[in-house]
Amino acid sequence: MRAVDARVRALESILVEKGYVDPAALDEIIETYQHRVGPRNGAHVVARAWTDPAYAERLAADATAAVAELGYGGRGGEHLAAVFNSAREHHLVVCTLCSCYPWPVLGLPPVWYKSPAYRSRAVLEPRAVLAEFGTVLDDDVAVRVHDSTSELRYLVVPQRPAGTDDWPADALAAIVSRDSMIGTRLVSV
């Protein structure tokens, strides 16, 4: 057994013995984030906002409550903010400190979101970072960078692509990618 495996087992066994954690709770947490919670939840929220203007207003006013309407919430989603892309503004989310991320709607963050390069460059040179994701914006589109924290975590509502006016919400949800809700990509048909 490698040192790190033994170290984590040691921590776990000590904390369980002292009654600070329950082994069943640990299993539930891993199962939840490996299999149950992920960006499909966020895509559901975005598609609803695209098809229901009253919902979009509620999402803009109080994202935590609007997300809870669809049954999502809890850890890492106690205080959410939704920011809406438009023809004039593009939003990009980063956690400069560590890896704060809106778990109930996006699951756990991808590796690049946690990397030192993304965490520093998203603020310093967001357009260069976006270009590396293949996202090139017109010069007259302002880029707004939001720093997620343990207290407030952001969800980007991307722009609805043209030509999808008659699409039902579930078909729309299927084209909303995780990265588009972090702001590194756009949604296209």
Added chain:
Amino acid sequence: MFDEPWQASAFALAVALQDRGVLDRRDFAVALGGELESGHDYWDAWLAALEQLLAEHGLTNPGSLDERTAAWRRAAAATPHGSPVTLDADPQRLRHP
């Protein structure tokens, strides 16, 4: 999202301790940020932040953690490959019940 099982375990431990209010969410984010700043890989930083806060709160101490880590390694070495490892397999366990 997890490359190795220990990462999932370390993740779950920190989340469970925050769920129970044993650790504070913001304290954990700050500790994790500090460990990342020192250049650790992400999950190494996560584990270091967890150990640091537990030690600061007096919930674990480095000596007993080192000893327990050694016990797990002895137990693993004494367990046939493919069988689940438990602390009961540590050959020194009887002398340190």
